[in-house]
Amino acid sequence: MNQWKKMRERAAFLALADGEIFRGWSFGAPVDAVGEAVFNTGMTGYQEILTDPSYAGQFVTLTAPEIGNYGCNPQDVESRGLFLNGLVIHELNAPSNFRSTESLAELLKRSGKPGIAGIDTRKLTVALRSRGSQRAYLHVSGEPVTEAEAVEKARAWEGLDGQDYAARVTAGKRFEWNDSGDFHVVALDYGIKYNILRGLAAAGMRVTVLPARSTAAGVLAERPDGVFLSNGPADPAAVRYAVEMIRALLGKVPLMGICLGHQLLGLAAGAECGRLKFGHHGCNHPVRNLATGAVEITSQNHNFALSSERLPSCLEVTHINLNDNTIEGIRHRSEPAFSVQYHPESAPGPHDSGYLFTQFRNLLER
Structure with missing residues (x-):
């Protein structure tokens, strides 16, 4: 019951530039962000994905439904930090692994990166497959931002085309x-x-x-x-x-x-x-x-x-x-x-x- 209460208190949403809204709850750093929404079909490897600089400017949606199970550790990083703009998942789990030194939520928070859980990632993946990768706005801060305003912020973002990242x-x-x-x-x-x-x-x-x-x-x-x-x-x-x-x-x-x-x-x-x-x-x-x-x-x-x-x-x-x-x-x-x-x-x-x-x-x- 306490977990459900915490989730309601951290209500968050992802707004796509085409107007569709995906609601969930926030974890990681409590900062709003813009980015390009994409999906990754890997079953494991979320820490390597987080630390892959090629994801700079993107919100990574993980299609695997259970994320965070084995935690994070210094040995599995692939660069000097986290470069993606945000992480989108379905279910966030507490770590249970002898190699884990911190949870996924702790790693995101320490790195200043936002995450959203509770999303219907299958529906979001189908939307991105059918309509293409999209500019998006991730609202997790708790600040007063309406869904309509978030959509406009996504549309106003410069995107990745023509950008030297x-x-x-x-x-x-x-x-x-x-x-x-x-x-x-x-x-x-x-x-x-x-x-x-x-x-x-x-x-x-x-x-x-x-x-x-x-x-x-x-x-x-x-x-x-x-x-x-x-x-x-x-x-x-x-x-x-x-x-x-x-x-x-x-x-x-x-x-x-x-x-x-x-x-x-x-x-x-x-x-x-x-x-x-x-x-x-x-x-x-x-x-x-x-x-x-x-x-x-x-x-x-x-x-x-x-x-x-x-x-x-x-x-x-x-x-x-x-x-x-x-x-x-x-x-x-x-x-x-x-x-x-x-x-x-x-x-x-x-x-x-x-x-x-x-x-x-x-x-x-x-």
């Missing part, structure tokens, strides 16, 4: 991830996850991380054997400085990109990029490797994708998404460069695609 989430400074390895790789930080750096190190590479706005001259001054283009948030077309930098590096040093880095490599080679209706978010997306015919179950988080209709002849498609046939991988036909749209480092997700770090190493060896 890579510059907002990058660490903004050079640092060494590890000090051993027989190849030296420079990783561009557009919102890089720690498990990517672990994957590169496990493949025998010494990794130096540079900030998003690094120049080609600055990268080459590090004398790298290869360059890695990381994941990151929002619209790749807004990160023009990165496209120009990658274009200057093509042919001078081997390149590998994932997620945003994949899109930036495509743009640098002359491809076009467009927005997906509701994006790919989750760790159960099937991708076919066209070279082997194998199907990989992959972890994904992106709203934009390279256009297959206007792919330049210098690029070859290597992987496709089996749900919607979008491009999931490319390689350059004449230069040592390849990329994938999904996350081979997982965290969370299956390990089907971990071979890509070895493939990058093989490219360096050749």
Whole structure:
């Protein structure tokens, strides 16, 4: 009974820009926020999702109905903090796990991020699938904001299109991830996850991380054997400085990109990029490797994708998404460069695609 009383006292709602309202109760930080509402179909991994910089600017709706069961801990973070704008779930549970050091609600509150529970997340997911990802307003503060006012605030928000969020989430400074390895790789930080750096190190590479706005001259001054283009948030077309930098590096040093880095490599080679209706978010997306015919179950988080209709002849498609046939991988036909749209480092997700770090190493060896 006390729990129901607390929930009523913390009444909250999510207002979509198209006018639909989803009511629930608040947890985490008591601050209102705007963001783009998306859904993630992963069954586990909420802490890795919270700390993935690629979710900057978004309200993440988790389709799994029970969240918080195993708590949170310092070992499972994927970056230096939380970057999403808010979390939307159905049922919040108290943690019961020997690895847990704090609850999900405590982590959100400590990080200044709002959450809403009690939402009919199945209904919200269907709405986003049918009508597309939407700008939204999350009201959890208890301040006097009407539902109509919240809808107008959602509509007035600038959104993610045309916005350079890579510059907002990058660490903004050079640092060494590890000090051993027989190849030296420079990783561009557009919102890089720690498990990517672990994957590169496990493949025998010494990794130096540079900030998003690094120049080609600055990268080459590090004398790298290869360059890695990381994941990151929002619209790749807004990160023009990165496209120009990658274009200057093509042919001078081997390149590998994932997620945003994949899109930036495509743009640098002359491809076009467009927005997906509701994006790919989750760790159960099937991708076919066209070279082997194998199907990989992959972890994904992106709203934009390279256009297959206007792919330049210098690029070859290597992987496709089996749900919607979008491009999931490319390689350059004449230069040592390849990329994938999904996350081979997982965290969370299956390990089907971990071979890509070895493939990058093989490219360096050749």
